[in-house]
Amino acid sequence: MPRPTPASPAGRAGAGRPRNGRPRSAAADAAILAATREALVELGWSRLTLGDVALRAGVAKTTLYRRWPGKNELVVDAVAELFDELELPDRGSLAADIEGVVLRFAAILARPEARSGLMAVVAESTLDDSLRERIRTSIVERQKRLVREGKSRAQRRGELPPDPDPEAADRSFDLIFDVVAGSVVHRSLVSAAPVDATWARDFTALLLAGLGSAPAR
Amino acid sequence: MPRPTPASPAGRAGAGRPRNGRPRSAAADAAILAATREALVELGWSRLTLGDVALRAGVAKTTLYRRWPGKNELVVDAVAELFDELELPDRGSLAADIEGVVLRFAAILARPEARSGLMAVVAESTLDDSLRERIRTSIVERQKRLVREGKSRAQRRGELPPDPDPEAADRSFDLIFDVVAGSVVHRSLVSAAPVDATWARDFTALLLAGLGSAPAR
DNA sequence: CCGGTTTCGCTACGCCTCGTAGCGTAACCA
């Protein structure tokens, strides 16, 4: 009996692998994902074809279909790897931490393979629940972890008050995450304007002090 | 000599139309855009085909290609019409105005034809400058006008200080726009969580007072 | 009323991509 479903192939979900038979080439996985990003840069989402990706990666097209159900899932995994480098170094203050993570996040979004791939899979996920779940675990949850860490770090420093109850803490946390990630994505992809040091400083000032205080630095 | 380019067809850019010959059917335009939205709901972006749209609209496929260069531009125009209803009623205070526009904006994004279409064309625009410009003039600029109006309204009320110089005013304005629009879009499409009254209130409180004040209401 | 002009519906076409099936071979394990 072969594997019931093509299943999730990439290393991220390496669950029960049978001990018999020829193992899947890990090099092929890496080559396919790299080829996918390369094709995203040159062709964008709509003109990207799986046959072209297979050709670039030096594997057969059938190998590609054995590991990923389709174009959507492949691109999610290819883009997700870009976010592996996202970290949150401790810069001493909440303001500095926010500026730092904003600039790092924006640096990833500035790469064309992320620009053209990310929004496309989000669009597809509106009619595909399993794809949305894949995006959530592979990309979104990873970013969220950073915001959670930065918040509790600021609370240890005394820059933010402790949360009164866990329910309110969760809601406040989700809100902050959407504001930070959404603002950077919108600035970068929709407004198509650069997220540079000036913008990061202005954004941090707004997030910390709000509109009521002096909006201009 | 026929028209040099297929040109921008929809009513939005109705420039120099020749006075001779059979006029283009305005009813066909409306039917095509409505059919596009209907197909977006049922099929989403990737499975939407122009042949299917033509069939739904009751026009020939060639008619469709005579008016729009391709799928991208057609969907931009179809989605843009959804934002026509976006307004900013005066609710007496800056906080109430923000909550109102957030909820109205979210109501549009909750419609499946907007969800699946908007992100897709934004993704495509990363490699197509003319498409990005089309999105900017048809969709983004329209939203921006509302934020500009709300800001000056709040300044007349004395809720916000006047801007020191025009350059800082522009930068502050662009920032606010990206934060508001980006946060709502991210919450709605990426986090896939509802933008309800509670979220709108929490977001407004954060935007006005910042993280420094009490984050929980 | 009529000739010029443009749009429209329809059919047909070559090109490409999709996703799968089938086969022989290669790699790994007990």
Added chain:
DNA sequence: TGGTTACGCTACGAGGCGTAGCGAAACCGG
């Protein structure tokens, strides 16, 4: 060595893309 799985390759039907060509319809100026 035999069993099992992955791989490369070829081939295929299905379907969308975007265009060309045709005759008919609609509108305008003379």
